[in-house]
Amino acid sequence: MSDEHKPDGQTPEQPHDQSYDASTGPSAAPEPPAPEEPTQPLAGWPDGRAYGRPGSEDIAPAGPPPYGSTYGQQQPPQQQQQQPAPPQGQGPYAPAAPTVPFAPPGGPGGPGGQGESMYFGPGPYPPAGYPRQQRPRPFPLWAWPAIAALALVVGVLGGLAGGALQDELASQRGTVDNGLDGVRTQSAAPLDADNGSVPAVAQALLPSTVQIVAEFDGQAAGATGSGFVLDREGHIVTNNHVVASAAEDDGPIVVIDHEGKRHEATVVGRSAVYDLAVLDVEDGEGLEPAALGRSQVLRVGDPVIAFGAPLGLSQTVTSGIVSALDRPVTTSGESDDESSYINAVQTDAAINPGNSGGPLVNLAGEVVGVNSAIATNGGSSGEAGNIGVGFAIPIEQVITTVDQILRTGKAEYPVIGAQVRTGGEPDSAGATITEVMPDTPAERAGLLKDDIITAVDDKPVNDGIALIVAIRTHLPGDTVEMSVIRGGDEQVVEVELDGKVG
Known part of the structure; x- marks a missing residue:
């Protein structure tokens, strides 16, 4: 069965559920009546025209199937005269299956109107209402710049992420x-x-x-x-x-x-x-x-x-x-x-x-x-x-x-957030605090300037260096007990050590 040729621009005039007979054609003809077509392939069909294109200069195959005009158009009288068929088994072709032009849904010219012929050749017919091939929707031109910009952004971000990952791995x-x-x-x-x-x-x-x-x-x-x-x-x-x-x-x-x-x-x-x-x-x-x-x-x-x-x-x-x-x-x-x-x-x-x-x-x-x-x-x-x-x-x-x-x-080391004197105290009995920074473990523990720390976890501290060394033997997050002299009175305070990288 050959491909369907779909005409354009014609409004359907008949219902799509017409019945067809394989030997006589449609049970009801459209208005105006279509000319009667031959029911057998004819040898030497005159003119050698292409399917349904009167006067076409295209080269058409010799012999059947018959080359008729567009369905629903009037034929010249000489083309409507039926010529005798060759005897059975003689002539260039033997008898073929009955062939009639297919009336497309909606009357002459099919769903889209007149302008092109429609012929399916010998054999079974396609169902009425054969779907018309849809042309793909063209891609909007405005989208290309957006796609290019998106690709550029993705490439830049990928490069930055790759460079950061490489630096991180290297470090x-x-x-x-x-x-x-x-x-x-x-x-x-x-x-x-x-x-x-x-x-x-x-x-x-x-x-x-x-x-x-x-x-x-x-x-x-x-x-x-x-x-x-x-x-x-x-x-x-x-x-x-x-x-x-x-x-x-x-x-x-x-x-x-x-x-x-x-x-x-x-x-x-x-x-x-x-x-x-x-x-x-x-x-x-x-x-x-x-x-x-x-x-x-x-x-x-x-x-x-x-x-x-x-x-x-x-x-x-x-x-x-x-x-x-x-x-x-x-x-x-x-x-x-x-x-x-x-x-x-x-x-x-x-x-x-x-x-x-x-x-x-x-x-x-x-x-x-x-x-x-x-x-x-x-x-x-x-x-x-x-x-x-x-x-x-x-x-x-x-x-x-x-x-x-x-x-x-x-590496991290522990700190208390206070400054201590580290020299010039030959007779010192401990480490003297010279400054307490705000929002630090020392401040939260209640340590004050001029406090003297004499021990850390019961280990004696003689000067500022000894205090720093004693603190750094611990880990950030540890809690230590410090013996403190303030105004001549001794007390014990607990300090939770903070951490610093270094």
């Missing part, structure tokens, strides 16, 4: 969701607790000790220090002052392991107030982590061994004893918030410039502190060296700060 390289619980540390001591051999400790710990070379004030390799391997993921613990300049200037940091292999390193996070930093080294998974011990079980006189690279001399080992415990020590920084206050382990093991960040180890081969500072005699003959008074950050504080850095890339 958080080396962090671990679970902190120390999410990395593979060395839990067992490499030696027995009653081991008395310094050479055995040296053999156990040297593979875990590294030298650090960092940029300082724009000078490559201007700073040297030490560190130790924290875990099998390649994290290194060292002092903040060893890498602070390189971290601020985004300068190069190189970690040199015990075999002399150099590793590029980046800073995961650092704390100026505790003088600690955590590095992440490339290809550091093969490094051997050091075991972590406890400084709280140390006694004055216990043997300890210091590891590091003093004066750039890597893999150096010195030994001594614990000279004192809970020694309040401060190192100056660019501001009070960046000054390091340490509740230190004091030792007479030789510690020199370049030892900073290296481990202080007990005879079981466990790290009990991080070498950080040395006392000097105040001379001006260049950089001071060892005089037998060195200080290490207790491993308990190291574990707390390192865990915070691994989780977030930052």
Whole structure:
């Protein structure tokens, strides 16, 4: 069955439910009556016109089906004369199925009016009311600028989000969701607790000790220090002052392991107030982590061994004893918030410039502190060296700060929101408050200017440095009891510590 040709512009005049007979055509003809069409295909249909197009110049197939005029139009007399059909089985074609023009719904010209013919050829007819193909609605031109603007906005926002994500990932390289619980540390001591051999400790710990070379004030390799391997993921613990300049200037940091292999390193996070930093080294998974011990079980006189690279001399080992415990020590920084206050382990093991960040180890081969500072005699003959008074950050504080850095890339320290006098009080019986800031833990606890704090959780406080050190051994959110003298009367107040990043 050939495709339907649908005319345009004609109003329907007849109902669509006309009945048709396959041999005689419509049961009722439209007004005016349509000319009678042949009921059999005729050989040699005159004129060779295309379907329903009188006088068409198009080339039409020879022979049936018959080529008639538009349905409902009058034919010239010579075209209405029926010619005899060829005998059965003779002529160019054999008899075909009866064929009549299909009257479209609504009368002559179909639903849309006159102007084009409609012919379905031989065979069954399509149902009346054959749906007219709908032309697609053109896309409005005004929408294209809106789509382009939307695509531009999406592209810009996507670029900004991608850049922010990249910066965030870059700044958080080396962090671990679970902190120390999410990395593979060395839990067992490499030696027995009653081991008395310094050479055995040296053999156990040297593979875990590294030298650090960092940029300082724009000078490559201007700073040297030490560190130790924290875990099998390649994290290194060292002092903040060893890498602070390189971290601020985004300068190069190189970690040199015990075999002399150099590793590029980046800073995961650092704390100026505790003088600690955590590095992440490339290809550091093969490094051997050091075991972590406890400084709280140390006694004055216990043997300890210091590891590091003093004066750039890597893999150096010195030994001594614990000279004192809970020694309040401060190192100056660019501001009070960046000054390091340490509740230190004091030792007479030789510690020199370049030892900073290296481990202080007990005879079981466990790290009990991080070498950080040395006392000097105040001379001006260049950089001071060892005089037998060195200080290490207790491993308990190291574990707390390192865990915070691994989780977030930052460390917090506790504060009370008050200023205290830190010098010039040789006969002081405690720490004198010089200022209380508004809306701080100190104000909420009722502390006032000129109050003298003599103890924190029953531990005596002799001066301002001792008070700061005592507070910083706690965590933000802890509640501590402070013994306070005001106007000659002593009272105890509870202070809930606030936190600050640094």
